[in-house]
Amino acid sequence: MAEVKINDRQYDTDSMTEEQLGLLNVLQQNTVIANQLDHQIQCVRAVGKVKLEELSKLLDATEKA
Numbered sequence: 001m002a003e004v005k006i007n008d009r010q011y012d013t014d015s016m017t018e019e020q021l022g023l024l025n026v027l028q029q030n031t032v033i034a035n036q037l038d039h040q041i042q043c044v045r046a047v048g049k050v051k052l053e054e055l056s057k058l059l060d061a062t063e064k065a
Contacts, residue, residue, distance in 0.1 A: 001013075001014050002014065004024060
């Protein structure tokens with residue numbers, strides 16, 4: 001017996017219909033994908049920050065030369 005919490009209510013997945021299980025599956029996939037996209041955005045921002053710092057250093061070195 002597996003349970004899932006939706007809107008602060010516990011539901012037994014064993015008693016769900018095929019349609020309900022299908023929708024639950026879509027929602028679970030949605031959560032996984034959203035988490036992956038959040039991680040990707042964080043990575044892109046981190047790389048952008050590093051590259052901005054690299055560019056700033058190169059520009060500063062060019063000005064000093």
